Amino acid sequence: MNVSAVGANSGLNAVSGASYGVPPQQKMSNLFDSIDTSGSGSITQAQFQQAFQTQNPPAVFQKQGSDAIFSALDPSGSGSVSKQDFVSTMSQLMVSLRTEGSAQSGSQASSSVAASLQSLNQIDPTTVAPDSPPGTLVNYSA
Numbered sequence: 001m002n003v004s005a006v007g008a009n010s011g012l013n014a015v016s017g018a019s020y021g022v023p024p025q026q027k028m029s030n031l032f033d034s035i036d037t038s039g040s041g042s043i044t045q046a047q048f049q050q051a052f053q054t055q056n057p058p059a060v061f062q063k064q065g066s067d068a069i070f071s072a073l074d075p076s077g078s079g080s081v082s083k084q085d086f087v088s089t090m091s092q093l094m095v096s097l098r099t100e101g102s103a104q105s106g107s108q109a110s111s112s113v114a115a116s117l118q119s120l121n122q123i124d125p126t127t128v129a130p131d132s133p134p135g136t137l138v139n140y141s142a
Contacts, residue, residue: 032086034088035047043080045074048081073090075094082089
């Protein structure tokens with residue numbers, strides 16, 4: 001296991017998601033526009049599947065698969081989805097799938113945190129040179 005740490009004064013902050021602070025409806029509207037390359041106002045299942053393969057959707061969506069998600073978007077089976085339906089349904093799916101995924105991964109996260117803490121507690125501070133400046137990257141392999 002490789003554990004890396006950066007000193008507290010590095011000023012680094014972690015932000016989850018590529019579009020931090022953007023409401024889900026806006027994210028889905030932007031996504032729809034990127035899929036609807038013809039500007040027709042609706043997308044087909046083929047367009048959706050291509051986007052699903054090329055745009056690297058979140059893991060919770062990948063787990064469901066493009067066919068299942070498109071079926072939720074197009075419950076009548078018409079073969080196409082309007083922007084309004086896409087944005088509304090995808091926003092709801094995003095919330096529900098992530099909530100479901102978080103509930104399932106809670107115990108995995110706890111064990112991962114415990115393992116990380118255990119590894120960090122094994123670091124010998126005497127292996128860091130005394131003249132190392134603050135923020136020095138420390139690598140430790142357990």
